[in-house]
Amino acid sequence: MAAGGVAMLLVAASTSLTAWLMKPAVDDVLAAGDTTMMWVVGLGLPGAFALKGISNYMQRASMLYAGLGMVATARARLFRHLMALDLAFFQRHPTGDLTSRLIIDLDTLRSTITSTGIALGRDVATLVSLITTLLVMDWRLSLVGLMIFPVLVLPVAALGRRARRRATDLQETLGHYDALLHQAFEGVRVVKIFGTPERERTRLHGVVLRLFGAMVQVERIKILSAFLIELASGIAVALVVLYGGHRVIDGTTTAGTFFAFITALILAYRPIKKLGHMSAVLQEGVAVLDRLFAILDTRPELREAPDARPLAVSDGAIRLEDVRVSHAETTRSALDGITLDIPAGQTVALVGPSGAGKTTVLNLVARLRDPSAGRVCIDGQDIRGATLESLWRHVALVTQDVTLFEGTVLENILFGAPDAVDPRAPSAEERARAETAARNADAHAFIAALPEGYDTQIGESGLRLSGGQRQRIAIARAMVKDAPILLLDEATAALDRETERRVQTALERLGRGRTTLVVAHRLATVRHADRICVLEAGRIVEEGDHDSLLARGGLYARLWAGQGGA
Ligand SMILES: Nc1ncnc2c1ncn2[C@@H]1O[C@H](COP(=O)(O)OP(=O)(O)OP(=O)(O)O)[C@@H](O)[C@H]1O
Ligand SMILES: [Mg+2]
Incomplete structure (x- = not known):
């Protein structure tokens, strides 16, 4: 993070340096024909660009690292939190909606953090540095050139609020979309046999259209705010050309200052545009955070007593x-x-x-x-x-609808072992215990006949097994638990x-x-x-x-x- 901060300041300084070098380029090299200065500027410019490139890279890398780290922590924390919630919560929330929060929402958060996190500090620093440069070079001209931007604050903020509402819609629609896909894939047999693929398609189509609408809305706001800033920048440059040109003709300022000024203004355009764009992206991130906090704030209804x-x-x-x-x-x-x-x-x-x-x-x-x-x-x-x-x-439990997990038969049986250290690398003793349980559950014969016996991957929810086979694995699991x-x-x-x-x-x-x-x-x-x-x-x-x-x-x-x- 500290390295990121230093790199950020270096980006800002090198950007301003580029603008500064325009003054000697015009006044000393072009107007006065100073060859030494020509070399200084000629070497200084690539130097400034190289510095900017390197510090840019360093800053991105450190911000990415921090941002992705935050998302990784959030993923783990959310999962832990969800698993602590009670049965009633899971009966109320569709699985697709929950998975979409862990996958889509967190991914949106990741892109918000990495894109705005990277840009925010750097663009603000660059902008401050460029504005200082402008003010030092010619404060009157600066005021004329920059006066248009404060006018932008209100409309851009209003757009940001709208962006947030739209982003909430978008996240919710994505949740529906996910839930729908989940249902259709899990229930593929029922959907086919009951002749409802057409209906599922229509339902999906409806959600896809809504998704399309929501995405267009979100993007339109981003484009609109970019347009506003573009327009303002055009006006700013026009004002500078008019007023600055007047001053150069007057002789109150040099052509070099004028060019350096225009360069700095053009360089400022990018960070300004990004900051405007960022307000929309940030609002999207805030919308996601709202949704995530709604989950994190859910307390299990079924709780341990404080003095349990x-x-x-x-x-x-x-x-x-x-x-x-x-x-x-x-x-x-x-x-x-x-x-x-x-x-x-x-x-x-x-x-x-x-x-x-x-x-x-x-x-x-x-x-x-x-x-x-x-x-x-x-x-x-x-x-x-x-x-x-x-x-x-x-307590050992065999439920009415058997749950098997992605993994091998052995892992699924040892899932119930109280002291299994690592079900993925079971000891010989644990293997023997699983096998005894399987024999007692009358499951040994069919397990032994599987392609890789106890080490056969039974796939998502044990879909490759028959109902009775799944049930016998669940019984073996309960037997191993020895409760x-x-x-x-x-x-x-x-x-x-x-x-x-x-x-x-x-x-x-x-x-x-x-x-x-x-x-x-x-x-x-x-x-x-x-x-x-x-x-x-x-x-x-x-x-x-x-x-x-x-x-x-x-x-x-x-x-x-x-x-x-x-
Ligand atoms: N999460 C829930 N929300 C609302 N009602 C529920 C919920 N879970 C169960 N019920 C209701 O509680 C009643 C008892 O359900 P329960 O699952 O205990 O029945 P059961 O005797 O096990 O039936 P079965 O033999 O069909 O498994 C049912 O009327 C059911 O509709
Ligand atoms: Mg029941």
Whole structure:
């Protein structure tokens, strides 16, 4: 930065030097025929240009370094911040919008920082130096030449404000564009089969047109402010020629001063124009910063208590006390007073119609969401008083929609290993552990058949695997984690009966000695659970083991009969 500052001053000084040298060039060399001066000027000019070029380079390089460094820090910081936000935030914001902020917004910020950061200091310094040069050479002429510029301040500032509004529009439209692309690519199968490529194209076309309009608006403002400055410069030069010419003819000033003056004025044109242009670019940067700060200012609704302590898990007993959950967007509550005791080491199954609130219960236990009323305790401690890290360390989760990550099968399984140092370079012991888990999840056979076995890249979200294969990798991941609390949400739903039975046995083995909360639609998979809770519309309507629930002849018995009694 310091070197950048020195370089900036050198650029300013060398630019003014170029203008200064015009005076002896005209007065001493051309008018008086002084050959020594001819050499001085002849060598001085390339010297001044070389100095300007070198210091320009140094200044750009140091500013770029600083600017890009800032953007890199911002990227990391934003990502960290986003990852700390809760589930509700991600359900509210489309992924495309968020990625566009991390990619497009930060890139706009980068170009703002590098272009204005580089130019701002240098152009201001150059301008100050040139104006000083002008004033020293002939202050009367300077006042005449420069008087047009203060008039420009107001319109250029007004344009800048407009630029900022337009830039905000532009960023938002870019977000829509990104979200749309994301959706179309991710859902490519649905889009094709449902015959909607045409509709997606039309939608995209609409956004592209809006994008076009917004970009034109932004650029038009830049062009307009450039035009204003150009016009003002023309007027300034005209005034100088008229008044200065008059003074040269009068004999009050020399032709050399006149030429040096015009040179300095022409040299000043560029920084002035850039500064005018910059006001628009800067406004664009400010618009982006506004959007980024809006994210940085979002606090997670779900927060650690200031005095949060690590959760002391002895055996993982779970207790839900009259918990209620209502989503802001809906009037009906997702959970309407659930009380549930899961003694340590037991397996409790949650069954019931779709939308009954089963996944919501799991989300509460894992504290991915807080209840609107009531509390959730693990081993007698309210989980809201525990650090999130300590809670999550003790919980393994298989979600309803399996998430796999870009990377190898092995990495995806070891993702769950609590003490994996570097999942990209696993030790032999970790490999063995992953393989055992995969065997238990009945995944070993198909993994071994992949082109590179455990080291096969499964690509974005595991798209190269079948639904059942993905699910078994997720189960292996949960097994590797070896946590005292196990949450399974439809973990075997995508498997055929035969595989399901094998995985089921493994899960039962895994669940031994752990507190397990398992959600299932296929009742046969949970008939051996210690207790089965039947949920309907956010309430527990029946509770008991398989046989007693059948004997009751209620909702469970009906569901069971509906599944063919097996
Ligand atoms: N983010 C959300 N915003 C608003 N409502 C939600 C949200 N998430 C879930 N719900 C609602 O909460 C209720 C319970 O949802 P939940 O996902 O717990 O059901 P579920 O029993 O797991 O159903 P399924 O068997 O289909 O998975 C549903 O009515 C659902 O519409
Ligand atoms: Mg669910």
